[in-house]
Amino acid sequence: EVQLEESGGGLVQPGGSLRLSCAASGFNFSHYSMNWVRQAPGKGLEWLSYISSTSNVIYYANSVKGRFTMSRDNAKNSLYLQMNNLRAEDTAVYYCARQGGAYFGSAYYYHGMDVWGQGTTVTVSS
Amino acid sequence: DIQMTQSPSFLSASVGDKVTITCRASQDIFNYLAWYQQKPGKVPKLLMYSVSTLQPGVPSRFSGSRSGTDFTLTISRLQPEDFATYYCQNYYNSPRTFGLGTKVEIK
Numbered sequence: 001e002v003q004l005e006e007s008g009g010g011l012v013q014p015g016g017s018l019r020l021s022c023a024a025s026g027f028n029f030s031h032y033s034m035n036w037v038r039q040a041p042g043k044g045l046e047w048l049s050y051i052s053s054t055s056n057v058i059y060y061a062n063s064v065k066g067r068f069t070m071s072r073d074n075a076k077n078s079l080y081l082q083m084n085n086l087r088a089e090d091t092a093v094y095y096c097a098r099q100g101g102a103y104f105g106s107a108y109y110y111h112g113m114d115v116w117g118q119g120t121t122v123t124v125s126s
Numbered sequence: 127d128i129q130m131t132q133s134p135s136f137l138s139a140s141v142g143d144k145v146t147i148t149c150r151a152s153q154d155i156f157n158y159l160a161w162y163q164q165k166p167g168k169v170p171k172l173l174m175y176s177v178s179t180l181q182p183g184v185p186s187r188f189s190g191s192r193s194g195t196d197f198t199l200t201i202s203r204l205q206p207e208d209f210a211t212y213y214c215q216n217y218y219n220s221p222r223t224f225g226l227g228t229k230v231e232i233k
Contacts, residue, residue, distance in 0.1 A: 035222070037170075044211075044213065044224060044225075044226050044227040045162070045164070045213050045215075045224045046224065047215070047221060047222045047223060047224055050220065050222060059220035059221070059222070060220075060221075061221050062127070095170075097170075100175070109176070110158070110175075110217060111160070111172075111175040111179075112161075112162070112172045112174075112181075112217060113160070113162075113170075113172060113215075113217075114172045114175075116169045116170055116171075117169070119169065
């Protein structure tokens with residue numbers, strides 16, 4: 001079964017740090033780009049970060065650029081989000097999500113985010 | 127940065143109604159547009175990508191279209207299980223912005 005499982009969430013004080021992990025199983029993790037998405041309580045989805053399959057391309061939302069660092073370890077089928085200088089507005093459920101895609105002939109076409117984890121909750125509060 | 131303007135933010139409809147949700151990109155994102163459905167307390171689910179390609183298992187009453195930078199999600203005959211919040215998302219480039227969402231509620 002294709003699965004993503006986040007871990008590492010919790011309660012942290014403003015200015016603190018947290019490292020989220022996402023364990024992938026049931027598919028060839030090293031072939032897929034990945035994303036982090038969060039959802040604050042009662043709010044919509046906010047895309048945070050994207051990493052290509054080989055880590056050569058990494059994008060960040062402006063809201064987290066310079067504070068969050070996304071990385072992956074394909075040998076461990078794992079994705080990470082290092083979050084520093086956390087603020088109250090970072091309180092949210094954090095999801096990792098696979099960027100779907102497929103080859104059509106020799107070209108690779110990206111799809112949407114087709115596999116999501118259950119999320120891990122981060123609360124930033126004193 | 128690309129902005130995704132989704133409308134309406136709230137929609138009240140009855141079972142059997144045709145429902146249309148729109149999303150406008152602030153610049154050309156070609157066909158790199160996806161739609162997601164999220165029910166309360168649940169994980170978002172990919173409905174369709176590349177404007178109009180349905181994910182496997184998504185009912186054919188869902189359809190998508192594009193006119194320039196305007197994108198539309200249509201539900202032809204609303205079913206009870208379709209009451210949810212829907213989000214569009216640009217995945218052409220960064221930032222891969224979501225729309226603010228459209229909550230579809232029962233009239």
